[in-house]
Amino acid sequence: MTIAADFYDEQDSVFCSKRVCVMDAAGQLGSAIVHQLLLRGYTVHAAFQNHGSSSHPICGIVVVFVYEMQCFKMKYGCGNDDSKSKKLICFHADPLDYHSIVDALKGCCGLFYSFETPSDYPTYDELMGEMEVRAAHNVMEACAQTDTLNKVVFTSSATAVLWGTRKRDQHDSPVASHSHSYVDERDWTDINFCKKYKLWHGLSKTQAEKAAWALAMDREVNMVSINGGLLIHPDLNIREPYLKGAAEMYEDGVFVAVDLKFLVDAHMCVFEDVSSYGRYLCFNRVINTTKDATTLANMLLPPSASSETQRLEDDTVYEQRISNKKLNKLMLGFDTGLEVQVN
Template identity: 60%
Template sequence: MAPASFHHEKVCVMDASGRLGSNLVERLLQIGYTVHAAVQGHVFHGHIGDLKFNGGENKKLKIFHADPFDYQSITDALKGCSGLFYAFEPPEDQPTYDEFMAEEEVRAAHNVIEACAQTDTIDKVVFTSSATAVVWGDNNPQPDLDERHWSDVNFCRKLKLWHALSKTVAEKTAWALAMDRGINMVSINGGLLMGPNLSITHPYLKGAAEMYEYGTFVTVDLNFLVDAHICVFQDVSSYGRYLCFNHVINRHEDAIQLARLLSPSTPSPPQSDEEANTIIQQRLSNKKLNKLMEDFESGGALEDWSQNSPSTIEI
């Protein structure tokens, strides 16, 4: 169970300029944390994402420019913090995933975990990964998949699934180093993050049709993803990896709705009654996270969690 109060805890969020990071900063401040918001390669104009901070009025917030490829800047941002929430954001000059992005993401993960190992105050790291680091392999379809499974790196390379390749190799690198350095780390393997700026070019969507057919195409809402990060950080019993999603695209209607959202101008294909009524078996389990969040919510640490999160789909 989580401790009753976090008013004296200091945590770092990196990269705080991304959509997940900026919302994590906001939520952590709301529940009493002091936050080191580490932004990379972005000109800071007094706001992170939708958050505006005027003239340092919020004494619990400190902004750092931390480049994951600059070790010293990471250690500066981590100084005095008991925890780190880390999510990789592609460099501004290379915003899309390609065959070289895995090297960048691995190097960043290695630097960040090593910096945590050199920071005496760090008690826990929450590492943001992706469901794409779980679902891809030559042996699809398997009967079921959960956090114990890893995407096959060679398969990802063969099919040019660069997002899955990067997330898998970077997360494996982080785990190997965390175990070697004795760092308490948990990972959140999120589904496709839904939101207003989602487009068909999102690298997660490479292979979307296959994920749909295999029953492994999952999405997550921002509030649910943020709460999951805070839950696994605060709960002392959390361990290992957590698949994080609250919707499964496994009906033809769901797939059509998502396609409309991603490409509004493209006409929807006609569907037969049989297609409309087909439900593909969900083969990805989020029970591990659901159980932790149920226990956590009953402790009252995330008092607004139940209002923010839609009902999860059981399998």
């Protein structure tokens, strides 16, 4: 279903070099990317799932979608401005529905894709991993069928990089086994390791990203991936799936986080820079001291619980063993433009 089709003019396809799609545009990252793209002069196809209740009392998903579309346009100041309204076109696109993705991509030169867990299934397990892989396959297949598409920015996670095969003991580390002394985007999380220790977030992100890369290479789709650390945002809480194994990441010097603005800027940079390629680890915070851990705990826990963390006086500093040098080099001199709106 593509209600937004009424807004799309076939003759406008000649301007597809500034027309991009963002999916899922309703998430923390997706909505911020939409906002930044509009500020940078792009026409944006904002594709999002129905994140509301599936048992809407009026007439289900159509009414919910129309309502969300109107709210989305008002959020970015497009509601009463005809010129701005034409720059933001909203679609309902289910990542498990190939045809809805094709509709959302029509006429676009680029795609920013990030998988958001359904509102009725907000956690990660093996089933979620299978769903994320299917979604990645559908998205990349739709990209291969879109003639105007020049580049895909695929949002993955640092958890698809850092979990390795070695069993943890006093002489060993659970992070990626590699020839170099630090973890970077050359490393891949080991799927069997994740299954053994029930690291479902790492498993899902790894399998989905590998599926996307396999199809991109087979179908000659120009793709880059952003492997972001823990996303810092106002709604972050202790149930965040990324945090499974946080103690091990912390002690191994690979526990990293990223601010929303930096993550959005990284997406803009890898999309607009023609020299970008492959995978990019993305973070601007390393959590490797007691002070860092305490600050994060105070964000994650309710006041009564987080007050206990203030008593920690351990001054241990764990050596950083993860690098984002590749991304930092690419972003040198990058024009970040206007500020990202964080809600």
